[in-house]
Amino acid sequence: MNDAVSAAERAAQLRQQLEYHNHRYYVLDEPEIPDSEYDRLYRELQDIERAFPQLVDPSSPTQRVGGAPLAEFDEVEHALPMLSLDNALSGEALVDFDRRVRERLARDGDVVYAAEPKLDGLAISLRYEDGVLVQAATRGDGTRGENVTQNVRTIGAVPLRLLGSGWPSVLEVRGEIFMPRAGFESLNARQREAGEKTFANPRNAAAGSLRQLDPKITASRPLSMFCYGLGLVEGGQMAATHGENMAVLRDWGLPVSPELRVLQGLAACNGYFDDIGRRRDRLAYDIDGVVFKVDSIADQQSLGFVARAPRWAIARKFPAQEELTLVEAIEFQVGRTGAVTPVARLQPVFVGGVTVSNATLHNMDEIERKDIRVGDTVIVRRAGDVIPEVVRALTDRRPADAQQVALPSQCPVCGSDVVRPAGEAVARCSGGLFCAAQRREAIKHFASRKAMDIEGLGDKLIDQLVERGMVDDPSALFGLQADALAGLERMGPKSADNLVAALAAARKTTLPRFLFALGILGIGETMAENVARTLRSLDAVMALRLVDLVEIKPSQAGKLVDALAALGRPELRTEQLTAVEGLKWFTSVHALMLAERFKTVGEVVEAGPAAVANSPRLKIDGVGDVLAGKLVTFFRQSHNREVIARLLDSGVTWPPMAQPEAHARSPLTGKTVVITGTLSRPRDDFKRQLTELGAKVTGSVSNKTDYVLAGAEAGSKLARAQALGVEVIDEQRLQALIDGSG
Numbered sequence: 218m219n220d221a222v223s224a225a226e227r228a229a230q231l232r233q234q235l236e237y238h239n240h241r242y243y244v245l246d247e248p249e250i251p252d253s254e255y256d257r258l259y260r261e262l263q264d265i266e267r268a269f270p271q272l273v274d275p276s277s278p279t280q281r282v283g284g285a286p287l288a289e290f291d292e293v294e295h296a297l298p299m300l301s302l303d304n305a306l307s308g309e310a311l312v313d314f315d316r317r318v319r320e321r322l323a324r325d326g327d328v329v330y331a332a333e334p335k336l337d338g339l340a341i342s343l344r345y346e347d348g349v350l351v352q353a354a355t356r357g358d359g360t361r362g363e364n365v366t367q368n369v370r371t372i373g374a375v376p377l378r379l380l381g382s383g384w385p386s387v388l389e390v391r392g393e394i395f396m397p398r399a400g401f402e403s404l405n406a407r408q409r410e411a412g413e414k415t416f417a418n419p420r421n422a423a424a425g426s427l428r429q430l431d432p433k434i435t436a437s438r439p440l441s442m443f444c445y446g447l448g449l450v451e452g453g454q455m456a457a458t459h460g461e462n463m464a465v466l467r468d469w470g471l472p473v474s475p476e477l478r479v480l481q482g483l484a485a486c487n488g489y490f491d492d493i494g495r496r497r498d499r500l501a502y503d504i505d506g507v508v509f510k511v512d513s514i515a516d517q518q519s520l521g522f523v524a525r526a527p528r529w530a531i532a533r534k535f536p537a538q539e540e541l542t543l544v545e546a547i548e549f550q551v552g553r554t555g556a557v558t559p560v561a562r563l564q565p566v567f568v569g570g571v572t573v574s575n576a577t578l579h580n581m582d583e584i585e586r587k588d589i590r591v592g593d594t595v596i597v598r599r600a601g602d603v604i605p606e607v608v609r610a611l612t613d614r615r616p617a618d619a620q621q622v623a624l625p626s627q628c629p630v631c632g633s634d635v636v637r638p639a640g641e642a643v644a645r646c647s648g649g650l651f652c653a654a655q656r657r658e659a660i661k662h663f664a665s666r667k668a669m670d671i672e673g674l675g676d677k678l679i680d681q682l683v684e685r686g687m688v689d690d691p692s693a694l695f696g697l698q699a700d701a702l703a704g705l706e707r708m709g710p711k712s713a714d715n716l717v718a719a720l721a722a723a724r725k726t727t728l729p730r731f732l733f734a735l736g737i738l739g740i741g742e743t744m745a746e747n748v749a750r751t752l753r754s755l756d757a758v759m760a761l762r763l764v765d766l767v768e769i770k771p772s773q774a775g776k777l778v779d780a781l782a783a784l785g786r787p788e789l790r791t792e793q794l795t796a797v798e799g800l801k802w803f804t805s806v807h808a809l810m811l812a813e814r815f816k817t818v819g820e821v822v823e824a825g826p827a828a829v830a831n832s833p834r835l836k837i838d839g840v841g842d843v844l845a846g847k848l849v850t851f852f853r854q855s856h857n858r859e860v861i862a863r864l865l866d867s868g869v870t871w872p873p874m875a876q877p878e879a880h881a882r883s884p885l886t887g888k889t890v891v892i893t894g895t896l897s898r899p900r901d902d903f904k905r906q907l908t909e910l911g912a913k914v915t916g917s918v919s920n921k922t923d924y925v926l927a928g929a930e931a932g933s934k935l936a937r938a939q940a941l942g943v944e945v946i947d948e949q950r951l952q953a954l955i956d957g958s959g
């Protein structure tokens with residue numbers, strides 16, 4: 218046996234293995250070996266074919282992408298015309314179809330149908346001769362199409378050589394070429410990155426990919442195929458039903474929809490249609506309906522066809538999920554959490570089975586990314602039960618006066634400031650309880666079990682109370698009288714009395730519950746607990762400042778002062794600094810913190826890095842800069858402070874927070890401290906900090922004084938401490954005591 222012979226044997230073996238694994242990968246979607254192993258086999262075959270060019274065969278797996286770019290596609294005449302499908306746009310149209318079929322077949326009972334999803338791609342005809350793919354042609358006008366063989370050969374799901382045996386000598390297979398959604402998304406991402414044009418939908422992407430004159434481009438596109446019919450068959454017999462024929466194609470390695478079912482009668486067809494409709498969004502590819510075919514080939518033949526469409530098949534279409542319409546306005550809605558969401562008001566359009574006149578635009582980033590303007594013609598999409606959305610604008614139809622929109626600075630419902638924290642997509646109304654859009658949900662939250670736990674005050678009741686104007690903020694709940702409540706739906710005198718009693722009981726609560734009940738953004742149960750445990754009183758929470766919580770390191774302070782000096786806008790107000798060029802860490806929270814100490818950018822620059830650097834005196838578990846910003850902002854709003862005042866007036870109370878374990882063991886617990894001289898932070902800060910650690914801060918030094926905290930230029934108090942032998946400490950020593958390292 219010479220080299221060429223053993224190489225030929227090995228090549229044949231490798232081709233068979235590669236075809237097998239290709240089928241497992243692309244058609245069955247059940248790969249058996251890792252890609253690396255496939256690649257190894259593939260390279261081995263490539264090496265043999267390179268060494269023995271006489272062994273190269275066009276149906277070899279290495280020859281999928283071959284040939285030079287074409288100048289144009291040749292025309293191909295189909296041996297049998299490629300049919301199209303009649304549509305049934307309603308359930309009645311399907312009933313009519315079934316009746317016509319039964320009449321023509323003179324059938325009393327149920328007709329057996331084969332059903333399969335209707336793919337939205339490109340129809341194609343594959344011609345196999347003795348099991349080898351020799352031609353692939355597009356549908357064209359049904360009689361003549363384009364020869365796209367070079368391109369179709371690059372599609373992994375299409376076998377170059379059929380598996381098994383017993384194929385007719387000529388076998389034409391019809392099916393649909395499509396691009397799965399995931400492939401479509403990644404193709405568009407790739408196109409976007411390369412600055413190339415993106416495709417509007419998977420169908421266009423599939424068509425554009427298949428019609429490339431250079432097969433290398435088609436090879437790089439994630440195309441797939443399902444077969445759904447036969448054309449010319451010569452030199453062999455196929456089966457008696459569509460269902461069986463498809464099973465045979467599947468055995469020969471051709472891709473056939475796994476959703477194919479054989480069904481008895483119209484009712485089963487309707488059930489299938491509904492089922493696929495429900496699962497539609499979860500399929501890996503777009504479909505636009507279901508195709509029903511009379512299963513018996515003999516019946517198909519006796520039914521025949523009219524014009525280009527068979528009388529034995531029909532496509533029951535889903536309502537279109539995408540339509541064109543005009544954006545008449547873009548308005549902003551305030552949700553129950555205060556999220557300010559842009560909504561497109563549309564010229565009403567029938568899409569996805571309903572008339573749509575509003576579609577969400579999600580948020581400002583989304584509007585900017587899609588560049589949607591008032592006056593634009595847009596594609597609206599309503600898929601399944603999801604909220605209709607604007608997919609994109611047709612910019613070539615944009616009128617000259619199309620208007621861009623800006624985020625409103627004031628809430629359209631209550632007029633409070635709209636805030637959009639740096640790095641967050643969602644803008645929110647800062648009105649909180651004050652905002653009517655948020656009130657109802659705020660009250661429901663306030664009354665809920667883990668918040669104030671007002672027994673018997675359910676959502677329905679709250680709806681009634683708000684609708685009748687009896688309650689416009691949570692504090693009004695505690696003023697409700699039994700006789701007024703008794704007039705509400707589903708409320709007798711007894712349950713009214715019970716509710717009043719429950720309200721009275723709920724007034725006695727805990728600080729963590731109260732903080733949670735206020736519905737501060739981002740402050741859930743655990744955070745409320747952490748805040749309460751650290752600060753231990755509502756007064757301390759309300760007096761919280763961002764300097765207490767947010768750090769600016771000395772190195773950051775230096776860069777910040779430099780950047781602000783370079784800005785050259787000393788009059789700019791500090792709270793308006795939402796971002797600083799070149800400082801990624803700087804957010805609106807830092808701006809608000811600066812604003813606590815400096816009115817303008819000029820003041821910051823003048824004060825210099827040492828004054829700008831900030832080491833926060835507190836650490837609340839889980840509360841980072843963003844949450845600190847939300848917390849402090851909430852308590853700074855006057856309407857929130859007013860609601861809190863009313864709640865306290867109406868008798869809401871809680872017991873003092875227990876002394877936290879860690880502090881009970883603090884070296885400062887029970888100590889008396891006197892503060893004197895100039896310190897790095899206001900004296901009040903130190904006073905608060907020491908009090909929280911269980912120390913008592915007094916004004917004069919005596920022999921009961923444990924420590925004198927002395928800053929620069931301390932005078933008589935320092936002298937008195939030295940005279941009495943009281944321990945004098947500086948800030949560093951204090952910190953060491955707090956840290957437990959002193």
Ligand code: 9MJ
Nearest residue numbers: 300301333334335336445508
């Ligand atoms: C699609 N597009 O999925 C047919 N089709 O049958 C299926 N199209 C068809 N069948 C005869 N599943 C002509 C067209």
